[in-house]
Amino acid sequence: MSQTWPLEVINTLTLCEHVGKTTITLRGGPINATAEERKTFEAGREGMQQGFKGTLDQLAEYLANASNTADREIVSTRVVDAPRELVWKAWTDPDHLAQWWGPKGFTNTFHEFDLRPGGIWRFVMHGPDGTGYKNKSVFVEIVKPERIVFDHVSGPQFQVGATFAEQAGKTEITFRMIFKSAAECAKVRILAVDANEQNFDRLEVQLAKMASWATAA
Helix, strand or coil: CCCCCCCCEEEEEEEEEECCEEEEEEEEEECCCCHHHHHHHHHCHHHHHHHHHHHHHHHHHHHHHHHCCHHHEEEEEEEECCCHHHHHHHHHCHHHHHHHCCCCCCEEEEEEECCCCCCEEEEEEECCCCCEEEEEEEEEEEECCCEEEEEECCCCCEEEEEEEEEECCEEEEEEEEEECCHHHHHHHHHHHHHHHHHHHHHHHHHHHHHHHHHHHC
């Protein structure tokens, strides 16, 4: 950067709603600058405008992708009568997680559970008829005690985002499954909506057990 570049530059961002759309205006200019600093700023204006345009183009692409997930996602929510710390433990301690994960009547055998970005979660889910379903996921994001994101890389492939919000001693859980295509999402939705509710039911049973154990201790 030039030595005559202004030491202070103020940028102003305005967002104006316009019939369901938003006009974004970004203005910038030097303050308390010398004549030479202002001249340098003006000389670099075209480059800055190109940079800002690239940033806004990326923002538009991100928003377009974000708004287009509705037909590719399955969202389930439940408010459970347990503090967020206990819910987090039920989700992140494999000994507890194995007891409730999956629909009613299913059990689990965990082979690997490495709770960190890039870590592997590998297990077999056993159906009521004895059929084993191999599962493999890769953790993407872990933000204690707020959020867990992982990619389910064995078929069917999708990304899961689970968030945990405090609600006066209770916890609101939002479980979001995002698929690569609407068609794949539609196939899974037939079973997943009800299965997710059963999963929540089993979680609540496990949370009640955990709370009773803590009280007994």
